[in-house]
Amino acid sequence: MSLRLRGIRKLYPVAPDQHAEIIEDAEIKIDGEHISWVGPQSDAPPLGDNEQVVDLQGAMVTPGWIDAHTHLIWAGSRQHEFTQRLQGKSYLEIAKAGGGIMSTVRNVREATVEQLVTWARPRLQRFISYGVTTLEVKSGYGLSTDAELKMLRAAALLSKETPVDIEPTFLGAHTIPTEYKSNRAAYLDLVCEEMIPKVVDEGLATSCDVFLEESAFTYEEAKRVLTTGQRYGLHARIHADQLSSGRGAELAAEIGAASADHLEEASLEGIKAMADAGVVACMIPGSTFSLRQGKYAPARTFLDEGVTLTLSTDINPGTTTSENIALMGTLACLHMGLSPLEVLHAVTRGAATSLKKQQHIGSVAKGFQADLAIFDAPDVETLFYHYGVSHVRQVIKRGTLLWSKPPLDGTTQHTFV
Ligand SMILES: [Zn+2]
Incomplete structure (x- = not known):
């Protein structure tokens, strides 16, 4: 199963060979449990067959x-x-x-x-x-x-x-x-x-x-x-x-x-x-x-x-x-x-x-486990400035949606993966 996350206003990849602390208008490609591509949306590879596209609508994303x-x-x-x-x-x-x-x-x-x-x-x-x-x-x-x-x-x-x-x-x-x-x-x-x-x-x-x-x-x-x-x-x-x-x-x-x-x-x-x-x-x-x-x-x-x-x-x-x-x-x-x-x-x-697992988790980078925290916040500073509450919208673990903030319209079901 292949998944394409788009509409990421700010991505903090925390990658080992980090060229940028922040990627704006980013895109992430997930194949199975792992990340297969990360970068600016404008450079993203063309969509393949059966790839599911999810628009994160301006969210901020960090590693899990x-x-x-x-x-x-x-x-x-x-x-x-x-x-x-x-x-x-x-x-x-x-x-x-x-x-x-x-x-x-x-x-x-x-x-x-x-x-x-x-x-x-x-x-x-x-x-x-x-x-x-x-x-x-x-x-x-x-x-x-x-x-x-x-x-x-x-x-x-x-x-x-x-x-x-x-x-x-x-x-x-x-x-x-x-x-x-x-x-x-x-x-x-x-x-x-x-x-x-x-x-x-x-x-x-x-x-x-x-x-x-x-x-x-x-x-x-x-x-x-x-x-x-x-x-x-x-x-x-x-x-x-x-x-x-x-x-x-x-x-x-x-x-x-x-x-x-x-x-x-x-x-x-x-x-x-x-x-x-x-x-x-x-x-x-x-x-x-x-x-x-x-x-x-x-x-x-x-x-x-x-x-x-x-x-x-x-x-x-x-x-x-x-x-x-x-x-x-x-x-x-x-x-x-x-x-x-x-x-x-x-x-x-x-x-x-x-935890001696820095080759597998803790970064949003190619080959890493697809563990992501998706935030309703413009940037990482907001998480600590507006303190004492969770700004998390969704959590992805090994490429699968693990948790989602309940919506305000009374529905309870969240699926995009
Ligand atoms: Zn202790």
Whole structure:
């Protein structure tokens, strides 16, 4: 099946060999699941037999957006912690009183795999409505072999039922569970010697992540978990330098991690080391905003040093609960000094690089997967200027219409593919 998209007033291709940031009056040819031609409408090849033409009537188009850091799957709500934080309690105080990650862990351990899928599904639908076509999803609220495998099986089930690409990450080393508090070495053995082999054996993850932080794992512990994951063929990701400087950026560089995430407290040496090692930096302004930390990650320093950036929601039940990745773009513009175009690069090609899929997704270019976000907006600046809402009109995944904004005339059916 061949499809021709016309009437694109502005196309942002974010292509690897980019000659133009913007193509005006663009046309895109899609064959099956892939893009076969992109350029100005005036240069387009003649229409072939059986090609379906769709006029997008002046829309703005970007690659499908990619969120490379999410905790999409969880059970229960921590809404009451929001109120506690409003009353002045800190994240660590709430955790010490039995809230925080461990309260989600208790709920996840009691849930069935089907329940986890049911509760994650509407979150995924909201992500799609913001133009997201690929999503990384972490475990990390099970913290036992069975419960960690259950979370990853839920991610696999969700992946099967939707065309959205879900990249699963094993995060058994999210925190030390209560029952191992007095014997953390035994928990690390469990993660490295039992959980990782079983996760890999079932083919349930492509990456391994760890939370390097005073309240979670040390530098040496994090290194053991990530290098064990690497020996089993998993890419390394790391929650690094979020609340305190733990040399997480340095560790990510040392072991050749795919990405280091958060990085509010990263050192300049760590940032330079990440640049040299080609580690992608994932910016998470929603967490800084929600925790009212005030100190956003130094995104401009990362860019100046030559580090590739991505930008994520980090959706999770504790610190930041929004699927609105464009809103994270607004925060990145206002508080991190990124330009709208830099944000667009971060949520497309930057995120694809973090997932090691930059040859396949994150660009509108010949040979790439036909993942597109189609906007009712004149340009990319509008998405961050007019913030807090979705400007997405339609979402195409692998050449097929995945989502469409309901029209105002009361009809519900949308088909053009
Ligand atoms: Zn996270």
